[in-house]
Amino acid sequence: MKKIAIYPGTFDPITNGHFDIIERTLVLFDKLIIAVAISHDKKPMFTLEQRIDMVKESVKNMExxxxxxxxxxTVELARSYNATVLIRGLRAVSDFEYELQLGYLNNSLDDTIETVYLMPKLQHAFISSSIVRNLLKFNAKTEHLVPKEVQKIIGNMSSCTLQ
Structure with missing residues (x-):
């Protein structure tokens, strides 16, 4: 039986830290579903369609x-794809408390689904989508923080879309 994992998030936008976690997840599991959340509560900078496009472009060469x-x-989504593992990234201790609560919550909803926490490589540990969004608001350099495919998409968007 194939081991299927889901990596859920808003990916607003996907960063090199996310991409690092994706690459390392593929070594551990047979299939990865990257699940981009609508996330009305977070009020994303990019639309769901834009975020899905950015992720798809970033992983287009990955099997x-x-x-x-x-x-x-998320557990309902996992069930629909027969996934047994949720992937979550941890950058710092500050992420741990929230992610631990979320992992316990998901386990209380479906105890057949496990949560696996992965840390990005050290060079990506400081990167977050919120940092990238803040830099974009000031038209600052972000190409060292996001996959090149994402930088190209962002560069093609009008500045009014990013405000």
Whole structure:
């Protein structure tokens, strides 16, 4: 039986830290579903369609990866794809408390789904989507923080879209 993992997030936008986690997840699992959340609460800078496009472009050369959008419970999404593992990234101690609570919550909803926490490589540990969004608001350099495909998409967008 194939081991299927889901990596859920808003990916607003996907960063090199996310990409690092994706690459390392593919070594551990047979298939990876990257699940891009609608996430009305976070009020994303980019639309769901733009975020899905950015992720798809970033992983277009990777086998055994699919990208989907979702607006339901992560465990429900996992069940629909027969996934047994949720992937979560941890950059710093500050992430741990929230991610631990989320992992316990998901386990309380479905105890057959495990959460695996991965840390990005040290060179990516400081990168977050919110840092990238803040830099974009000031038209600052971001090409060292996001995959080159994402930088190209962002560069092609009008500045009014990013405000």
């Amino acid at each position: 055994n990866v699919i990208v989907v959008g979702f607006d339901n419970l």
